[in-house]
Amino acid sequence: xKKVLIILSVLLTTAGVTFAQTYVELVPMGGYTFADxxxxxxxxxxxxxxxxxxxxxxxxxxxxxxxxxxxxxMNTTSGTYQYxxxxxxxxxxxxxMDYIMFGPVQTFNIPGSPVRPFIGAMxxxxxxxxxxxxYSNDTKFAWGAQIGTNIYFNxxxxxxxxxxxxxxxxxxxxxxxxxxxxxNITTSGYSGIYQFNLNAGLVIGLGRxxxxxxxxxxxxxxxxxxxxxxxxxxxx
Numbered sequence: 042x043k044k045v046l047i048i049l050s051v052l053l054t055t056a057g058v059t060f061a062q063t064y065v066e067l068v069p070m071g072g073y074t075f076a077d078x079x080x081x082x083x084x085x086x087x088x089x090x091x092x093x094x095x096x097x098x099x100x101x102x103x104x105x106x107x108x109x110x111x112x113x114x115m116n117t118t119s120g121t122y123q124y125x126x127x128x129x130x131x132x133x134x135x136x137x138m139d140y141i142m143f144g145p146v147q148t149f150n151i152p153g154s155p156v157r158p159f160i161g162a163m164x165x166x167x168x169x170x171x172x173x174x175x176y177s178n179d180t181k182f183a184w185g186a187q188i189g190t191n192i193y194f195n196x197x198x199x200x201x202x203x204x205x206x207x208x209x210x211x212x213x214x215x216x217x218x219x220x221x222x223x224x225n226i227t228t229s230g231y232s233g234i235y236q237f238n239l240n241a242g243l244v245i246g247l248g249r250x251x252x253x254x255x256x257x258x259x260x261x262x263x264x265x266x267x268x269x270x271x272x273x274x275x276x277x
Contacts, residue, residue, distance in 0.1 A: 062157075062193070063246035066099040066107075068201050072240030074115050079233045084123050088136065091117035093238060095140075104251050105148050109161060113140040113207070113238075119171075137170040138236075140207055142185050150254060155199075157191040167209035181209040197246035205238040 076090040095113035102108070120133040144163035151157070167183035189203025211233045 062101055062104055062251045063197060064101055064248040064251060065246075066097075066101065067245045067247055068097040068099065068242045069245075070094070070096055070113075070201065070240045070242030072238050074117070074236050074238045077234055077236055084121055086119060086121045088119045088234065088236070089117050091115050093240070096242070099146060101251060104254055105150060107146045107148070109142075109144060109146045109163070111140070111142045111163065111165075113142075114138070134171060139168040139170075140183060140185070141165045141168075142183065142207070144185070148191075155193045157193065159187075159189060159191065159203075161187045163187070163207075167207070169209070181211070183207060183209045191244055193244070196250050199244035199246075201240075201242045201244050203240050205240060207236045207238065209234050 071092065071094045074090055074093050077088045079086040079088075093113050093115040095111065097109050097111040100108045100110075115138045117136050117138070118133065119136040123129040142163035142165035144161055144165075146159050146161040148157050148159045163185040165183050165185070167181045169179045169181070171178075185205060185207040187203050187205040189201065189205075191199050191201050193199035
């Protein structure tokens with residue numbers, strides 16, 4: 042155990058010098074999705090927690106901004122229960138869920154450190170495969186958000202840790218109103234499923250190494266100096 046800690050500390054120390062990123066990063070990932078509950082009028086449905094697997098491909102524009110294409114799969118079980126009767130199960134079956142998401146990733150630079158925190162937002166599709174007879178597959182629009190950090194051991198290998206929220210959109214609505222002050226059209230969407238994930242993965246750099254960040258030069262604008270001219274004395 043001590044040898045592993047020593048090797049890890051050496052890698053992290055040297056990474057501060059050789060830290061870099063590449064234009065394309067492949068990230069195989071795995072983690073755990075926590076259970077979620079959906080409430081109805083006289084019953085509720087529960088999606089059990091389970092392990093998830095997947096991966097991402099990140100296209101880095103520079104060391105601070107990139108675009109991420111993500112895929113995640115999960116096999117779990119779901120059931121419907123009646124309120125007040127925990128043992129009164131109305132239905133139970135297997136459930137598989139696939140997420141295909143795409144969105145921007147903003148990375149934050151810590152000078153001289155291999156740690157690179159990031160945040161991101163995603164839009165895409167969620168595909169549900171119910172294991173209950175009589176139910177067919179369903180594809181829904183989905184949104185997501187993530188926060189985490191990358192820890193680089195060298196320019197092409199790193200560790201990715203993140204927390205993630207994924208939610209299929211169950212429905213949408215629209216409205217229109219007009220009056221003396223004008224008119225407006227409003228649209229909205231709502232989600233009944235909110236799946237929180239904790240994931241870890243290996244960052245594999247592909248392609249060329251990104252150039253280092255260069256600070257923007259400061260531009261000083263000199264203003265012309267004006268001479269105050271006094272009005273001539275009036276002639277008496």
